[in-house]
Amino acid sequence: MASSSLVLATLFLATFIATSNANFNNDFTITWGDGRGKILGDGDDLTLSLDKASGSGFQSKNEYLFGKINMQLKLVLGNSAGTVTAYYLSSMGTTHDEIDFEFLGNVSGQPYTLHTNVFAQGKGNREKQFHLWFDPTKDFHTYSILWNPQRIVFSVDGIPIREHKNMESQGIPFPKNQPMRIYSSLWNADDWATQGGRVKTDWTQTPFTASYRKFNADACVWASGSSSCGSGSSPSSTSDWLTEELDSTSMERMKWVQKNYMVYNYCADVQRFPEGLPTECSVSS
Numbered sequence: 001m002a003s004s005s006l007v008l009a010t011l012f013l014a015t016f017i018a019t020s021n022a023n024f025n026n027d028f029t030i031t032w033g034d035g036r037g038k039i040l041g042d043g044d045d046l047t048l049s050l051d052k053a054s055g056s057g058f059q060s061k062n063e064y065l066f067g068k069i070n071m072q073l074k075l076v077l078g079n080s081a082g083t084v085t086a087y088y089l090s091s092m093g094t095t096h097d098e099i100d101f102e103f104l105g106n107v108s109g110q111p112y113t114l115h116t117n118v119f120a121q122g123k124g125n126r127e128k129q130f131h132l133w134f135d136p137t138k139d140f141h142t143y144s145i146l147w148n149p150q151r152i153v154f155s156v157d158g159i160p161i162r163e164h165k166n167m168e169s170q171g172i173p174f175p176k177n178q179p180m181r182i183y184s185s186l187w188n189a190d191d192w193a194t195q196g197g198r199v200k201t202d203w204t205q206t207p208f209t210a211s212y213r214k215f216n217a218d219a220c221v222w223a224s225g226s227s228s229c230g231s232g233s234s235p236s237s238t239s240d241w242l243t244e245e246l247d248s249t250s251m252e253r254m255k256w257v258q259k260n261y262m263v264y265n266y267c268a269d270v271q272r273f274p275e276g277l278p279t280e281c282s283v284s285s
């Protein structure tokens, strides 16, 4: 408790506008794919593509230590079986922290699977997977990560689908000391991604394309060993996100998603954990 209040106090001391208007040219770099990743127009849009020779990817220029990060994505249309669009935060090194969204493609007419995971100090194994209540290939939808010292909340179009709480008081590591970058990539994973690897990528459909827009981050930017927190593109926003928690309406919505759209939950997989479910499963949602 004392250490987390100290972290908060330090963060609040810094006043700095972290990220302003979404512009992919300012905030991101295409890191691989030999021209398959593109920033379009004035930096408003970004696309990644995948063909038989290669996928592609980008990463944020900034490293962040906590943030409320929104991105709109439109996923690979049609037969996307075998493809994975990963959108995540990660720190570096073997004991890294990571907060993951991965979109696993499917044959036409069958649902994408949205895979989520949280790694703390190199250890993940906290998978929860969902189907979506809309077709994520038809339009852009907003995928958000709230990461503050108390919790990580994954949301889709403003509806929380998963909350991972800080339970350090019970000896469970929580990502809060390692700054992370935002990464995204589109790649071929037909050895496992779709229907357990049974359905392979149909290369006659290439190139596969995923599109991004409207990146926005209220975040603490990490630079030269210290963190500057500020508000994002809406001028009136505050640092409320640093202490944000789910209200009762949000809790109800999350329950609705988990009841109707969750297709895998590590906390319900008793066969996987014969020695007993991870401790966090008794309190987490």
Ligand SMILES: *[C@@H]1O[C@H](CO)[C@@H](O)[C@H](O)[C@H]1NC(C)=O
Pocket: 104, 105, 106, 107, 110, 111, 112, 113, 193, 194, 195, 196, 263
């Ligand atoms: C693909 O569709 C099948 C059948 O509806 C479903 O079981 C599976 O979860 C979907 N997603 C993936 C990635 O296989």
